[in-house]
Amino acid sequence: MSYPHIDPVIFRLGPFAVRWYGMxxxxxxxxxxxxxxxxxxxxxxxLSSEKVADLLFYCVIGVIAGGRLGYVLFYDPGFYLQHPLQAFAVWQGGMSFHGGLLGVIVAALWWCRRTGIDSLLLGDILVTAATIGLGLGRIGNFINGELWGRVTTLPWGMVFPGAGPLPRHPSQLYEAFFEGIVLFLLLWLLHVRQVAKGVPLFTFLAGYGALRFMLELVREPDAHIGLFWSSVSMGQMLSLPMVMVGLAGILYCRRRGLGR
Structure with a gap:
């Protein structure tokens, strides 16, 4: 299949450019x-609409700060030790989902403590809402022609600009579908069934971790990191703890029979 070559810039207003990824x-x-x-x-x-807007403000800060710090620590610590000021150059790219997740958790817990909102129930709602953004973010990666997959002979393989002449898995679209649509539908079903509070939250952790671990098998590892022990990517190493925490949390919530 042909890569569609979508212009990553939607439109420009003088020096200001509106990009699909930001959109x-x-x-x-x-x-x-x-x-x-x-x-x-x-x-x-x-939760009033005003409280939701306030919560999202803190979550945005958590995503940006955690995502950038996670990238610095997990993906290129050597470079940033030599160039510490570059850690603040978020406009140059470099964000980590796992770091962003930790940032949101810290921000949401702090907000819950300040407002007295049930943190487990809020967590159930937040992770469900986050899946849409995850899927859209991967579509943005696809439009940018970045984070492509490994070389494949499958008929839907695509030749990405800057990735060499061989067709590769459009792994961004795989992630958009499974981590976005599929995970959203699963979590929504849990809400409809009114499962014990905390179950959707920990299902997200286990589900995303497992899906990310499997999809990393067809995603090209970061060139400056490669694979650990010639088989495991950094994304897989960071996803395994999510699976373990998620499964343990689901068992805990179900056994304790936490209120719905």
Whole structure:
């Protein structure tokens, strides 16, 4: 299949450029705002629209700070030890999902402590809303022609610009489908079934970790890191703890029979 070569810039206004990747972030947070408002009413959580907007502000800070710090620590610590000021150059790219997740967790826990909101129930709602943004973000990666997959002979392999002449897995689209659509539908079903609180949150951790681990098998590892022990990527190493914490959390919530 031919790579569509979509211009990553939607339009320009003088020196200002609106890019598809940034637009995906904006759409993701807009979707999160709507979903959080809806699920808060559905799960009878006392969250006004003003509180949701306030919560998202802290989550945005958590995503950016955690995502950047995670990339610095997990993916290129040697470079940033030599060039520490470059750690603040977020406009040059370099964000880690796992770092962003930790940043959001810290921000959400702090916000819950300040407002007295049930952190487990809020976590159930937040992770459900986050899946839309995850899927949109991967579509943004696809439009940018980055984070491509490994070489493949499958008929839907694509030749990405800058990735050599051989067709590769469009792994960004795989991730958009499984980590975005499939995971969202699974979590939404858990809300409909009104499972014990905490179960959707830990299902997200286990589900995303397992899906990311498997999809890393067809995703090209970072060139400056490669594979550990010639077989395991950094993404897989960071995803395994998510699976273990998620499974342990699901068992805990189910056995304790936490309120719905």
């Amino acid at each position: 995906m972030y904006l759409l993701g947070f807009l979707a999160a705002y709507l979903i959080i408002n809806y699920l808060a009413r559905y799960r009878r959580l006392d």
